[in-house]
Amino acid sequence: MLESNFEKKIQELLNNADLPLPQKEKLFLLARRSSENHKKLQTQFNNLQHSLDYLRLGLKYLIFDLEATRRENQALREKLKPEME
Secondary structure (H helix, E strand, C coil): CCHHHHHHHHHHHHHCCCCCHHHHHHHHHHHHHHHHHHHHHHHHHHHHHHHHHHHHHHHHHHHHHHHHHHHHHHHHHHHHHHHHC
16 A cells, blocks of 8 residues: 555544544554554565565676676687597
8 A cells, every 4th residue: 555545544544533532542542553564564665675676686697697607618618629639
């Protein structure tokens, strides 16, 4: 859920709550905690996404290096073939 939608839904819940004062205070506390936890979760998700992007890039470099090494090995074997015959 988008941040703006989440905040909007929380505000709607709080504004439409016809509860006695102690329960309304408890609802406000829970809504604030929920909002804080949502922000933390969003931050962690963004960090995870960044880490996955970095991992993908690292894998691409490793695959490129592996392919280059294989090509170099094949070229060296081709050069050594006449000497071994």
